[in-house]
Amino acid sequence: MAIDEEITLKKLEVFLAFMRLGSLARASEELGLSAVSVHRALHTLEEGLRCPLFKREGRNLVALPTAYAFAKHAQRALAECEEGVRKVRELAGFDAGRLKIGSLYSLTLRCIPQLLIALKLRKPELQVDLTLGSNETLLRNLSDGQLDAIVIGVQSAVDERELVSVPLFDDEVQLAAPLGSPYGGMDRIDLAAMRDEKFITLADGFVTADSFQHAFRQAGFVPETVMRVGDIFSLINLVSGGIGYSLLPGRVAEFSARIQLIPLETRYVSHQRITLLLPRNRERDPGLLALAAECRMYGQRSPLQ
Structure with a gap:
């Protein structure tokens, strides 16, 4: 029949x-x-x-x-x-019992640990390898097949023909200042008033570096950048030490008690949408299905702006 x-x-x-x-x-x-x-x-x-x-x-x-x-x-x-x-x-050389996930350093405090714990509860037999890096590196590794999925910040639409995207939460970029800075008591920061200040930023390829450049384009000037670093932990330590200011997403606030994040005035505000990306041609993979389900549940607990 x-x-x-x-x-x-x-x-x-x-x-x-x-x-x-x-x-x-x-x-x-x-x-x-x-x-x-x-x-x-x-x-x-x-x-x-x-x-x-x-x-x-x-x-x-x-x-x-x-x-x-x-x-x-x-x-x-x-x-x-x-x-x-x-x-x-x-x-074909793929290991169905192992998932290779890439993510940003700045997501390792809450988001990624919570996702991985939930994923292991859902599929205890699944082994996970975690790779940390910049947006640029992780996207390249996903495209090359070195990673099965990535959780990164995106600021523009992704190619839905090639990638499945599952948004988790939106994160606002703010001014990062050391404790006791003259800007500490302000409700919102006008970047145009900071022309004479020194800044530190992440190297090109990180979504936060893109956010930094976008904000200062809106402010109409190129800031004096005294240092570019390759990881967000070094950047936070340099800001806390008074070397310079920076622009960082709100999710890093808990990484250090020695810096404070101050919202920017509305015209400079940008958001990073933290998103799971996986190849469209592998969306039915059992491990990726489980990861996507956990990301959707995380997104429901952290409503998008």
Whole structure:
């Protein structure tokens, strides 16, 4: 008997998630789909089977005996397919049990540890390698296949034909000053009033360096930059030591109690959108699916601006 075109692996995945969780809302959250999409997948799966799987009780879907019987076969079908994918990936030189993730140094205090802990709880067997670097380096490594996914700051649209993006949170760029600076009591900083000050910035290739340059273009002058450094920890230490000011995202505030972050006046404000990026052609990879799901949940806890 020919299998109806409405019966797809994706719908089997949705069906099994619903059977396991018993809720459209919980299944949609785990899969990163809308409740409407989950309901539509279940309905069209029934049409493809030409057999009812659920009955309605009020606003709830209740599984029929046919659903429990079909779930056993659906689970075996997905398991066989996943095993086939794993063997093919191993043959091609990819390790399905290991995920290589890249990220920014500035995300290592809260964001990345929380994501990795949640990912290990979801998939305990998954091994993770973490690489830290600049936006430029991480994007290049993702493109070259050296990394499976990256969590970075973006300030413009990504190519959705090549990459899947999952936004986590927005971060505002602010003035970083040492404690006791003359700007410490201000509610907002006018960069135009800082023409005579010295600044430190990250080297080119970091998203924060791009934010720095953008802000001073808005201010209409090129600041006196006394030093460029290759990591955000050195930059924070130099600012705290009074070597110069800088512009940094709000997420670094907890890295040091010896600096303070002061908001910029509205015309200079820019945001970095912290985003998971992964290759479009690997979006169904089980490890990347789990990582994307955790990033979506993180984003729900940290609403985008």
